[in-house]
Amino acid sequence: xxxxxxxxxxxxxxxxxxxxxxxxxxxxxxxxxxxxxxxxxxxxxxxxxxxxxxxxxxxxxxxxxxxxxxxxxxxxxxxxxxxxxxxxxxxxxxxxxxxxxxxxxxxxxxxxxxxxxxxxxxxxxxxxxxxxxxxxxxxxxxxxxxxxxxxxxxxxxxxxxxxxxxxxxxxxxxxxxxxxxxxxxxxxxxxxxxxxxxxxxxxxxxxxxxxxxxxxxxxxxxxxxxxxxxxxxxxxxxxxxxxxxxxxxxxxxxxxxxxxxxxxxxxxxxxxxxxxxxxxxxxxxxxxxxxxxxxxxxxxxxxxxxxxxxxxxxxxxxxxxxxxxxxxxxxxxxxxxxxxxxxxxxxxxxxxxxxxxxxxxxxxxxxxxxxxxxxxxxxxxxxxxxxxxxxxxxxxxxxxxxxxxxxxxxxxxxxxxxxxxxxxxxxxxxxxxxxxxxxxxxxxxxxxxxx
Amino acid sequence: xxxxxxxxxxxxxxxxxxxxxxxxxxxxxxxxxxxxxxxxxxxxxxxxxxxxxxxxxxxxxxxxxxxxxxxxxxxxxxxxxxxxxxxxxxxxxxxxxxxxxxxxxxxxxxxxxxxxxxxxxxxxxxxxxxxxxxxxxxxxxxxxxxxxxxxxxxxxxxxxxxxxxxxxxxxxxx
Numbered sequence: 001x002x003x004x005x006x007x008x009x010x011x012x013x014x015x016x017x018x019x020x021x022x023x024x025x026x027x028x029x030x031x032x033x034x035x036x037x038x039x040x041x042x043x044x045x046x047x048x049x050x051x052x053x054x055x056x057x058x059x060x061x062x063x064x065x066x067x068x069x070x071x072x073x074x075x076x077x078x079x080x081x082x083x084x085x086x087x088x089x090x091x092x093x094x095x096x097x098x099x100x101x102x103x104x105x106x107x108x109x110x111x112x113x114x115x116x117x118x119x120x121x122x123x124x125x126x127x128x129x130x131x132x133x134x135x136x137x138x139x140x141x142x143x144x145x146x147x148x149x150x151x152x153x154x155x156x157x158x159x160x161x162x163x164x165x166x167x168x169x170x171x172x173x174x175x176x177x178x179x180x181x182x183x184x185x186x187x188x189x190x191x192x193x194x195x196x197x198x199x200x201x202x203x204x205x206x207x208x209x210x211x212x213x214x215x216x217x218x219x220x221x222x223x224x225x226x227x228x229x230x231x232x233x234x235x236x237x238x239x240x241x242x243x244x245x246x247x248x249x250x251x252x253x254x255x256x257x258x259x260x261x262x263x264x265x266x267x268x269x270x271x272x273x274x275x276x277x278x279x280x281x282x283x284x285x286x287x288x289x290x291x292x293x294x295x296x297x298x299x300x301x302x303x304x305x306x307x308x309x310x311x312x313x314x315x316x317x318x319x320x321x322x323x324x325x326x327x328x329x330x331x332x333x334x335x336x337x338x339x340x341x342x343x344x345x346x347x348x349x350x351x352x353x354x355x356x357x358x359x360x361x362x363x364x365x366x367x368x369x370x371x372x373x374x375x376x377x378x379x380x381x382x383x384x385x386x387x388x389x390x391x392x393x394x395x396x397x398x399x400x401x402x403x404x405x406x407x408x409x410x411x412x413x414x415x416x417x418x419x420x421x422x423x424x425x426x427x428x429x430x431x432x433x434x435x436x437x438x439x440x441x442x443x444x445x446x447x448x449x450x451x
Numbered sequence: 452x453x454x455x456x457x458x459x460x461x462x463x464x465x466x467x468x469x470x471x472x473x474x475x476x477x478x479x480x481x482x483x484x485x486x487x488x489x490x491x492x493x494x495x496x497x498x499x500x501x502x503x504x505x506x507x508x509x510x511x512x513x514x515x516x517x518x519x520x521x522x523x524x525x526x527x528x529x530x531x532x533x534x535x536x537x538x539x540x541x542x543x544x545x546x547x548x549x550x551x552x553x554x555x556x557x558x559x560x561x562x563x564x565x566x567x568x569x570x571x572x573x574x575x576x577x578x579x580x581x582x583x584x585x586x587x588x589x590x591x592x593x594x595x596x597x598x599x600x601x602x603x604x605x606x607x608x609x610x611x612x613x614x615x616x617x618x619x620x621x622x623x624x625x
Contacts, residue, residue: 015529017542019480019488027480027488029526030599031540031606051609053599054542065478065490069532076569077475077532082492117585120509124584127511131551141508141587142555147580219581229584 003042006083006103010044010066011037013083018046018098020062030054032064032096044098048091056096062089064098081107112414118215125230140230152202152226152240153195159424160299160333161194162187163431164326168307170438171319174387174445177311182255186310189251190303196244197275197298201286202227203237204279205348208287214344216413220420221337222344245272255310264309271302287350291338292331300327321380322434325393328373329427332366336403336423340413363407370400373430389444390437396430399423461500464613467541467600471497475568476532479504479591481513481547482520489516493591495525496564502543502593505558505565507585514549514589523547523593530604534568541600542610543593551589558588 067082
C-alpha cells in the first residue's frame with residue numbers, strides 16, 4: 001500500500017496509536033488524540049502525549065497504526081480494516097508531526113478474509129517447518145479423518161455421479177431390467193472413479209502449479225487444497241487416488257464378468273482413460289480446453305450408459321439421448337466453476353474454455369448450452385425416444401436463467417459462490433426431475449397405462 | 452494467584468484489567484526482523500495474570516518475531532472496540548512467550564475467553580474443515596512488566612504508571 005492511500009484511509013479511522021522502541025529497545029505503543037492528516041504535506045500530526053515516559057522520539061523510526069472494526073453485539077465484530085505507517089516524527093510546539101515513508105494495511109472489504117488467508121498459506125507451511133525443526137518431531141496441520149476424507153475427495157460433488165447412474169438404472173428398470181446387487185455395485189464403482197478423479201486432479205494440479213497459484217478458491221472451485229495446506233502430502237493423495245481407482249476397477253471387472261458384456265468393458269475403459277487423462281499427462285484434457293468435453297462424456301454417456309448396460313447387457317439410443325442433457329449440465333458445472341479460477345488457470349497454462357473465451361462469450365455460451373440441454377429433452381420426447389413425463393425436467397429451466405444472470409453480475413470468486421451453488425442445483429434438480437419422469441413412466445407402465 | 456474482590460489478581464490496576472476484559476481489539480507491537488517495531492491488531496484475553504492472544508499459522512510472522520525478541524507492547528486504544536463503554540486507555544509492556552506444543556489443540560484452552568468476547572467463533576469452529584489452517588494456532592502469552600494508563604483516555608495528561616513487583620522465587624512465569 002502506498003503512503004498516500006494509507007493517509008487517505010487513516011483520515012477515516014477514529015483511533016490511532018504511535019509506537020516505537022524505547023531506550024532499552026523494547027516496543028512501546030501509545031494512544032494518540034486529536035490527529036490530523038495533511039495529504040499535501042504527506043504528514044500526520046497529533047497532540048504530543050504528555051510526560052517523559054511517552055515522549056515520541058525524533059531520533060529513531062516510529063510507527064503509527066490506525067484501524068476500525070464494527071462491533072456486532074452477541075456475535076463479535078466485522079468490517080476489519082487497519083493501516084500501519086512507518087517514518088520519522090518531530091515535535092512542533094504541543095504537537096508531533098509524523099512523516100511516513102512506508103505503509104501497509106488490510107481492509108477486508110478490498111481483500112476478503114478468505115483470500116487474505118490463502119495468501120498466508122505459504123507462511124503457515126514455513127511455520128510448521130520451523131516448529132517441526134524446533135520441537136524435533138514432525139508437526140503438521142490436521143483434520144479429523146472423516147472431515148479429511150470429505151475434503152480431500154470433495155465428497156459433496158458425488159451428486160454429479162448419482163444423477164447419471166440412477167437415471168441409467170431407472171431407464172433400465174423402465175425397460176424391465178433391474179438387479180439390486182449389480183445396481184449397488186455400479187453406484188459404488190462410479191462413485192469410486194469420481195472420487196479417484198477428484199483426488200488425482202488435485203495431485204496433478206499441484207504438480208502443474210494451478211492450485212498453488214489460486215488465491216481465491218471457493219467450496220466449488222480451486223481444488224480441495226489439502227496438499228497446499230499440508231494436510232496430506234502429494235504421495236498420500238496419490239495413494240488415495242490409486243486406492244479409489246483400484247476399488248472402481250475391481251468392481252468394474254466383477255460386473256464385466258457377471259454381465260459378460262463387451263460394451264461394458266469398453267465403456268469402463270473409456271471412463272478410466274477420460275478420468276485419469278482429465279488432468280494427468282500426457283492427455284491433460286482440462287489444460288487443453290477439453291475439460292468440459294471430458295466431463296460431459298464421463299458424467300453423461302459413460303456413467304449413464306454404463307449403469308444401463310450393467311442391467312440390460314446392451315446399449316440403447318434412449319439411454320444415450322437421456323444422457324445428453326445430463327452431460328451438458330454437468331459440463332456447465334465445471335464451466336461456471338472455472339470462472340473464478342480464470343487468472344490462476346491462465347497463469348498455469350490451463351487453457352480452459354473460460355480462459356480462451358472473452359467474458360461476454362463465456363456468458364453467451366452458457367445460455368446456449370443450457371437451453372440446448374432442455375431442447376434435447378423436448379426433442380427426445382417429440383421423437384418418442386424419451387417418455388412424456390420426463391418433460392417435467394423443464395421445470396428446472398428458471399435455475400439456468402438465474403445462473404446466466406448471475407454470471408454477468410460479477411467475476412469475483414466470492415460473489416460467484418451463490419451462482420456456482422445454483423448451477424450445481426440446476427444439474428441436481430434437472431437430473432432428479434428426469435429420474436422422477438422415468439419413475440412416473442415405470443408406474444404408468446405398471447398400471448397398464450400407455451407410455 | 453491472589454486477590455480480593457476489591458483488588459484484582461496480579462498487580463495491574465483494576466481499570467486496566469477492566470479494559471482488557473472489554474477489549475475486542477488490542478494493538479500488539481513486536482520487534483520485527485531488522486529491528487523495526489511492527490503492530491498487529493489482535494483480540495486480547497486476560498486470564499488473571501497474563502494477557503493471552505492467539506495467532507493463526509497463516510499469520511504467524513509475529514510469532515517468529517516474538518521468538519527472536521520476546522519484548523512486546525499491548526495497547527488498548529479503540530473505544531468502539533469495547534464490549535462496554537469505557538474511557539480509559541492503556542499500554543502495557545511485557546515479555547511474551549509462545550505456547551505451541553500442538554497448534555491443533557493447545558490454543559483451545561483460550562476458547563472460553565474467546566467465546567465470551569466473540570460468540571460467533573463457535574460457528575466458525577464448527578466449519579473447521581473449511582478453514583483448517585485458521586484453527587492451527589499458537590498462544591501468545593504476555594506477562595505484563597509495566598503499565599501506563601490514562602483514566603480518562605486523555606493522553607495530553609501524563610499517564611499513571613504501574614510496574615510489576617520484582618519476581619520472587621518460584622513465581623516467575625518466563
